[in-house]
Amino acid sequence: MEKPYRIIEIKESVFKNNSERADVLRKELKEKKVFYINLMASPGGGKTTTLTQVINRLKSKYRIGVMEADIDDDCDANTIHEKTGVKVIQLHTGGLCHLDCDMSRQGLDQLGIDNLDLVILENIGNLVCPAEFDTGSMINFMILSTPEGDDKPLKYPLVFQVSDTVIINKIDVKDAFGFDVELCKERVLRRNPKAQIFPISAKTGEGVDALCEHISKLVEDWKK
Amino acid sequence: MEKPYRIIEIKESVFKNNSERADVLRKELKEKKVFYINLMASPGGGKTTTLTQVINRLKSKYRIGVMEADIDDDCDANTIHEKTGVKVIQLHTGGLCHLDCDMSRQGLDQLGIDNLDLVILENIGNLVCPAEFDTGSMINFMILSTPEGDDKPLKYPLVFQVSDTVIINKIDVKDAFGFDVELCKERVLRRNPKAQIFPISAKTGEGVDALCEHISKLVEDWKK
Numbered sequence: 142m143e144k145p146y147r148i149i150e151i152k153e154s155v156f157k158n159n160s161e162r163a164d165v166l167r168k169e170l171k172e173k174k175v176f177y178i179n180l181m182a183s184p185g186g187g188k189t190t191t192l193t194q195v196i197n198r199l200k201s202k203y204r205i206g207v208m209e210a211d212i213d214d215d216c217d218a219n220t221i222h223e224k225t226g227v228k229v230i231q232l233h234t235g236g237l238c239h240l241d242c243d244m245s246r247q248g249l250d251q252l253g254i255d256n257l258d259l260v261i262l263e264n265i266g267n268l269v270c271p272a273e274f275d276t277g278s279m280i281n282f283m284i285l286s287t288p289e290g291d292d293k294p295l296k297y298p299l300v301f302q303v304s305d306t307v308i309i310n311k312i313d314v315k316d317a318f319g320f321d322v323e324l325c326k327e328r329v330l331r332r333n334p335k336a337q338i339f340p341i342s343a344k345t346g347e348g349v350d351a352l353c354e355h356i357s358k359l360v361e362d363w364k365k
Numbered sequence: 366m367e368k369p370y371r372i373i374e375i376k377e378s379v380f381k382n383n384s385e386r387a388d389v390l391r392k393e394l395k396e397k398k399v400f401y402i403n404l405m406a407s408p409g410g411g412k413t414t415t416l417t418q419v420i421n422r423l424k425s426k427y428r429i430g431v432m433e434a435d436i437d438d439d440c441d442a443n444t445i446h447e448k449t450g451v452k453v454i455q456l457h458t459g460g461l462c463h464l465d466c467d468m469s470r471q472g473l474d475q476l477g478i479d480n481l482d483l484v485i486l487e488n489i490g491n492l493v494c495p496a497e498f499d500t501g502s503m504i505n506f507m508i509l510s511t512p513e514g515d516d517k518p519l520k521y522p523l524v525f526q527v528s529d530t531v532i533i534n535k536i537d538v539k540d541a542f543g544f545d546v547e548l549c550k551e552r553v554l555r556r557n558p559k560a561q562i563f564p565i566s567a568k569t570g571e572g573v574d575a576l577c578e579h580i581s582k583l584v585e586d587w588k589k
Binding site: 184288295297314 | 407408409435436437438440460462489490491492493494497510512513514516517519520521522523535538541
């Protein structure tokens with residue numbers, strides 16, 4: 142049976158000047174009026190569930206496309222398709238732990254962005270390597286989930302430094318894991334003083350409205 | 366105030382023949398009768414808490430040393446020191462997402478292994494890159510925690526392929542995350558049919574005795 146979304150094997154990039162190429166891509170996306178978000182998190186941080194909640198609140202306002210990057214499997218693309226109905230493709234990285242700008246461009250070309258307002262890349266579940274590569278997005282989002290612990294900004298500095306939006310997910314279970322939201326916020330802001338932080342539960346929907354208002358504001362401010 | 370453990374900045378390896386060098390290291394460790402375990406997991410999977418539980422049960426039987434690898438910070442070395450009292454050093458990788466054999470050898474040299482029976486490397490929290498590098502250990506352990514979801518063997522194939530011991534941690538909260546232990550076991554075994562799987566709660570101690578018996582058996586069988 143044919144799947145309602147495609148699975149694309151993206152190739153490792155051979156270009157050295159990733160940052161410059163990312164600036165070029167950003168400029169092209171600006172001309173096309175496509176706002177592009179790169180979403181990073183640990184494995185199991187709740188990227189797909191968060192996206193589902195966000196997309197279902199924003200899809201009447203924006204035409205949204207999603208690129209699901211994974212080393213293998215396509216369960217996330219399937220989830221996005223089934224639960225939101227928006228345009229989605231699955232990217233396979235052939236074992237690679239991150240996506241650089243050229244790989245993200247391959248994905249955008251395959252997704253097709255001419256009729257989209259907002260594209261979200263769900264990056265590989267990894268707090269280390271993806272943070273090193275500019276994907277050409279307008280902004281990096283990251284999710285830290287409470288079961289991972291409030292010490293993660295201490296241990297994984299770069300991903301917190303490069304992410305201007307930090308989502309603290311699974312706050313419905315924070316007490317079971319002794320997760321201190323205020324302490325974590327302090328630690329996040331020490332890495333990136335301009336980070337905006339959104340505690341949510343993607344499971345219950347708590348906090349997701351505020352996150353969606355934030356995304357809308359980002360898109361509208363950028364269009365001006 | 367001087368810390369009761371050292372922090373070592375390890376250097377990125379320049380050697381291409383990592384697997385061969387790992388075989389050499391394994392042979393040397395065999396001669397010195399030091400059993401070496403490489404422990405991998407996602408950020409926040411519970412590596413340090415699991416180690417604390419295991420070490421406090423095994424430290425009267427074996428002389429144990431721990432290498433805590435992190436990109437930054439030394440909270441894990443501090444935890445191991447405070448909660449177990451065994452020999453521990455903190456390794457910093459300078460942003461690098463993994464340890465190869467030469468980096469693990471730098472750590473072992475600094476730790477000092479002459480009077481140890483068992484050394485455990487707590488690798489960088491990452492399900493992708495560490496799995497690609499043979500550290501010279503006798504065996505790879507990995508931890509999957511239930512908040513991460515039972516689909517992880519589908520998405521991160523390599524780390525499950527190379528890990529002969531798989532610990533499913535945080536089973537005390539599995540129901541809150543809809544984690545299906547039996548389904549997860551099936552998926553783990555599809556990646557590595559000889560994997561031995563131990564559901565535990567490092568928080569409550571459930572299942573840790575069986576894990577420790579398994580480790581003792583590994584060490585004793587290897588000594589023969």
